[in-house]
Amino acid sequence: MKEIREAILAGDTTSxxxxxxxxxxxxxxxxxxxxxMAMFEGLPSAEKDxxxxxxxEEVPVPSxxxxxxxxxxxxxxxxxxxxxxxxxxxxxTFSFLERYGRLSPLSKRHDLPxxxxxxxxxxxxxRTGPGVNSWKPGDEVVAHCLSVELESxxxxxxxxxxxxxxxxxxxxxxxxxxxxxxxxxxxxxPKPAHLTWEEAACPxxxxxxAYRQLVSPNGANMKQGDVVLIxxxxxxxxxxxxxxxxxxxxxxxxxxSSPAKxxxxxxxxxxxxxxxxxxxxxFWSDEKTQNPREWKxxxxxxxxxxxxxxxxxxxxxxxxETFGASVFVARRGGVIVTCASTSGFxxxxxxxxxxxxxxRIIGSHFANYREAWEANRLxxxxxxxxxxxRTYELDDAAQAxxxxxxxxxxxxVGVRCLTPEEGLGVRDPEFRASHLEAINRFRNA
Numbered sequence: 001m002k003e004i005r006e007a008i009l010a011g012d013t014t015s016x017x018x019x020x021x022x023x024x025x026x027x028x029x030x031x032x033x034x035x036x037m038a039m040f041e042g043l044p045s046a047e048k049d050x051x052x053x054x055x056x057e058e059v060p061v062p063s064x065x066x067x068x069x070x071x072x073x074x075x076x077x078x079x080x081x082x083x084x085x086x087x088x089x090x091x092x093t094f095s096f097l098e099r100y101g102r103l104s105p106l107s108k109r110h111d112l113p114x115x116x117x118x119x120x121x122x123x124x125x126x127r128t129g130p131g132v133n134s135w136k137p138g139d140e141v142v143a144h145c146l147s148v149e150l151e152s153x154x155x156x157x158x159x160x161x162x163x164x165x166x167x168x169x170x171x172x173x174x175x176x177x178x179x180x181x182x183x184x185x186x187x188x189x190p191k192p193a194h195l196t197w198e199e200a201a202c203p204x205x206x207x208x209x210a211y212r213q214l215v216s217p218n219g220a221n222m223k224q225g226d227v228v229l230i231x232x233x234x235x236x237x238x239x240x241x242x243x244x245x246x247x248x249x250x251x252x253x254x255x256x257s258s259p260a261k262x263x264x265x266x267x268x269x270x271x272x273x274x275x276x277x278x279x280x281x282x283f284w285s286d287e288k289t290q291n292p293r294e295w296k297x298x299x300x301x302x303x304x305x306x307x308x309x310x311x312x313x314x315x316x317x318x319x320x321e322t323f324g325a326s327v328f329v330a331r332r333g334g335v336i337v338t339c340a341s342t343s344g345f346x347x348x349x350x351x352x353x354x355x356x357x358x359x360r361i362i363g364s365h366f367a368n369y370r371e372a373w374e375a376n377r378l379x380x381x382x383x384x385x386x387x388x389x390r391t392y393e394l395d396d397a398a399q400a401x402x403x404x405x406x407x408x409x410x411x412x413v414g415v416r417c418l419t420p421e422e423g424l425g426v427r428d429p430e431f432r433a434s435h436l437e438a439i440n441r442f443r444n445a
Contacts, residue, residue, distance in 0.1 A: 001027060001179050004072050005418045008124050018126060018137035023070070026058040029116035029178030030397045030415075032085055037092045050086035050405055054398035059116060062174050062182045065106045068129040069185050071141065073417040074197035074425060076176040077120040077388075078397070079205050079236065080342050083405045085117050085170060086398075090345060093117075096171035103149070103164065110173035118177030119145035119169040122191050122200035122425070123418070132185040140191040140427070143183050144372035145205050147172050158218060159368040167366060176201075177397055179417050186369055192380045194432035197425035199386040199439070202412035203240065203379055208367035210240035211375035213315065213337050215248065218371070219364045220313045220337040224249030229302060229311035229329060231318050233270065234261035236404075236412045237340070239387035239442075241315045242268050247383055253302055253311065257407075264410055267441045272305040274298075283325050290348060295328035302329055313337065320344030332357040339364045382435040385442035387411030391422055411443075 001024055007013040032053050040048040064070055085093040093115050101111025125139045135141070148155055148162040155162025169175025174182035191200050213219045214228070222228065228245045232238040233254030245252035246269050253272045254265040262273045281298060285291045302311060310331035316323060319341025326336050327349040338361060341347070354361070367375065378384040391414040392400040403409045419425065426432055432439065 001418065004126065005420070008072060008074065008418070009420075009424065013138060015136050015138040018124070021126070023061055023126065026060050027179040028056055028394060029059050029175075029180075030118065030394070031055050031057055031059065031114040031116055032088075032093060034094050034113045034115075037088055037094060040087055045087060045089060048087035048089075050083065050401040051398040053086050053088070054117075054401060056395055056397065057114075059114060061180060062109055064127055064129045064182070066130045067132060067185055069125050069132060069135060069183055069188060070127045071121060071123045071143065071181045071183060072126050073121045073123040073176055073178055073181050074419040075122050075201035075391075076118045076178070076415045076417055077202040077204070078400050078404050078413045078415065079119050080340060080404065081119055081167060081170040082117050082177070082401050085115065086401050087405070093170065096166070097173055100166065100172060112173060115173055116175050116178050117169055118175035118181070119167060120201050120204040121176035121181055122197050123181070125188070126180070128185060135185055135188050139188075140425075141188045142191050142200055142204055142376065143168070143176065143181070143187045144189060144208050144367065144369070144376075145169060146187065146366055146368065146372065147184055160212075160218070160365060177394070177415055177417070179394075189373055189376045190380065191425075192376070193428035194382070194426060194435065195379070195386065196423050197419045198391045198414040198416060198422055199388055199443070200425065202386050202388045202414050203375075203384070204372075205366070206237045206412065207240045207379065207384065208372040208375045209339060209364070210237055210244060211378075212367035212371045213339055213364040214241050214244055214313070216367070216371050218368075219362060220315075220335045222248055222250050222313060226250040226312040227253060227302075227306050227309050227331075228313045228315055229253045229255065229326070230315040231255045231322055231326070233273075234264040234410055236387070237317055238315065239264070239268065239411050240384060242270055243384045243442075244378075246270065247378075251306065253305060261410060274301060274305070281325075283322060290324045292324075292328070292350070295325045298325055299329040310334065317341070318343045320347055323347040324349040327359065327361070328353050330359050333359065335360050335362060337362045337364050382431065382438070385435070385438050388414050388443050390414070391416055
């Protein structure tokens with residue numbers, strides 16, 4: 001990998017030279033192991049420690065199939081799906097790989113005793129398989145995490161509806177928390193030239209997810225003037241939703257859990273902020289009983305901040321803990337758009353407030369290629385900025401995942417893979433200089 005890293009850092013290596021660079025037989029990646037699937041049995045989620053299940057080890061470079069690319073990964077990032085994989089919840093990640101492995105001889109490569117995790121990357125194309133025409137060795141890229149087969153007609157209006165839709169690095173192998181990754185060529189997008197490797201790696205999954213969930217007609221279809229309640233507004237997903245609401249003429253009402261996270265939202269330009277910890281919202285009286293009085297108190301607080309308006313859109317991703325409140329506080333005819341469910345998948349809400357008030361719940365899951373491309377273009381144009389708060393080395397990736405699991409982070413957490421230090425990879429310093437104040441502000445430093 002040393003020669004590949006040096007070729008990338010040189011900055012003037014040609015496509016032909018990259019194509020001629022020999023591939024190593026193995027590379028380092030962050031893995032979970034099939035024979036350790038039962039290590040956390042009987043423990044509550046909060047006590048499951050990713051530092052016990054995640055390993056950094058050498059694995060063989062996978063063979064390259066039609067329509068695929070091998071990418072040298074300069075940097076990656078941690079998402080909540082990596083937390084789920086690391087604690088084997090809600091099901092073991094190996095169940096996804098087994099199912100994928102039954103699809104075809106090519107997909108059988110993914111069903112292995114180990115799983116290389118990670119659903120984000122920035123890096124450089126090393127090789128492309130047959131049928132790839134838009135990308136070549138040496139191209140600097142980022143990757144979105146939608147992996148599709150597109151052999152069914154169901155996926156051709158919206159690839160997220162393809163029956164064989166998967167999240168790369170979560171439901172497929174050879175993910176981005178590694179020195180090399182295997183992706184489908186239609187996952188690739190241009191790396192924003194004004195960003196460093198680690199900055200460019202962190203928006204991919206969450207930025208695209210927020211775009212589909214909030215902006216796209218497949219999601220909430222946000223318009224100017226909408227009031228948008230955003231849970232976890234300073235976090236990896238919510239920070240992009242906050243930027244999109246502000247940039248799209250909507251009014252975000254940002255829900256956070258600490259004064260420090262409230263300050264992050266203010267630095268992004270948000271004015272209406274609810275610190276749920278300081279205001280001591282208790283949406284559940286006990287493990288089985290919700291507290292509608294707290295829903296009403298939250299609704300009154302939103303109207304107090306907005307001058308009397310309820311939320312047109314609720315950007316919902318905590319799940320079980322907040323979902324009953326989300327349904328209640330949406331305005332009559334409003335939308336609750338939901339993904340992730342990081343606090344639990346089994347939601348409960350009072351259906352009277354849904355059906356009698358003509359509200360809608362929309363499920364949203366990542367993004368199709370068009371949506372991911374548009375979300376990346378917002379980054380390229382400096383309209384949306386990375387919310388990278390901290391970067392770890394690859395050897396410390398388990399600690400990074402543990403921090404996300406325990407909510408001891410702000411914005412996105414990055415991981416340096418092949419890049420030897422922070423700050424490298426900027427190809428358009430002039431554009432960067434014109435946006436440097438915003439870049440630094442959104443990095444939550």
